[in-house]
Amino acid sequence: DTEVTQTPKHLVMGMTNKKSLKCEQHMGHRAMYWYKQKAKKPPELMFVYSYEKLSINESVPSRFSPECPNSSLLNLHLHALQPEDSALYLCASSQAGYQETQYFGPGTRLLVL
Amino acid sequence: ELKVEQNPLFLSMQEGKNYTIYCNYSTTSDRLYWYRQDPGKSLESLFVLLSNGAVKQEGRLMASLDTKARLSTLHITAAVHDLSATYFCAVASYYGGATNKLIFGTGTLLAVQP
Numbered sequence: 001d002t003e004v005t006q007t008p009k010h011l012v013m014g015m016t017n018k019k020s021l022k023c024e025q026h027m028g029h030r031a032m033y034w035y036k037q038k039a040k041k042p043p044e045l046m047f048v049y050s051y052e053k054l055s056i057n058e059s060v061p062s063r064f065s066p067e068c069p070n071s072s073l074l075n076l077h078l079h080a081l082q083p084e085d086s087a088l089y090l091c092a093s094s095q096a097g098y099q100e101t102q103y104f105g106p107g108t109r110l111l112v113l
Numbered sequence: 114e115l116k117v118e119q120n121p122l123f124l125s126m127q128e129g130k131n132y133t134i135y136c137n138y139s140t141t142s143d144r145l146y147w148y149r150q151d152p153g154k155s156l157e158s159l160f161v162l163l164s165n166g167a168v169k170q171e172g173r174l175m176a177s178l179d180t181k182a183r184l185s186t187l188h189i190t191a192a193v194h195d196l197s198a199t200y201f202c203a204v205a206s207y208y209g210g211a212t213n214k215l216i217f218g219t220g221t222l223l224a225v226q227p
Binding site for chain 2: 031044106
């Protein structure tokens with residue numbers, strides 16, 4: 001199984017809502033990532049988990065809260081988002097190690113109204 | 114700080130023609146990745162180039178890496194419409210331990226016209 005899955009595929013939320021994005025992989029990867037991608041731009045790293053511990057936080061606002069409940073799951077909790085947070089949110093996973101290839105999920109397209 | 118630049122940003126080409134996308138990066142790295150992204154879709158891994166002089170080919174795409182020049186190229190041979198997509202190169206930036214951060218190039222939007 002070489003697949004990273006993400007749910008939901010699309011999400012519309014108001015600025016006062018609380019929602020969560022979910023990512024799952026069963027490749028035995030011990031590193032998982034959240035990226036944000038705006039239209040016509042490259043993906044930008046938000047968070048990295050390595051062995052279920054947060055190892056990189058790219059100065060992301062606290063309205064984004066990551067969680068890694070186990071080695072296969074990665075969540076991104078959203079609260080009080082702004083319209084400018086509307087984007088494609090991509091999850092990726094890789095073997096834990098320097099320069100291992102990252103495999104991306106299909107993404108969640110988020111619209112904040 | 115590692116920076117990755119691609120050119121051109123947009124490439125319109127006719128079917129059957131050849132062209133090259135260039136990827137320059139600012140600091141030493143011995144592994145470079147190429148990804149493809151279709152509109153509204155996720156990123157698909159195309160190539161991983163592991164060392165200086167590495168060359169990989171898949172169908173009409175061929176990627177190469179020159180670590181001394183900090184340059185990778187993605188060559189398209191006899192383009193077909195199915196190759197229309199955005200292509201990203203990416204370089205890993207080491208954070209220590211088992212962690213790496215992928216720095217993406219600006220992307221090249223390829224449009225193959227019939």
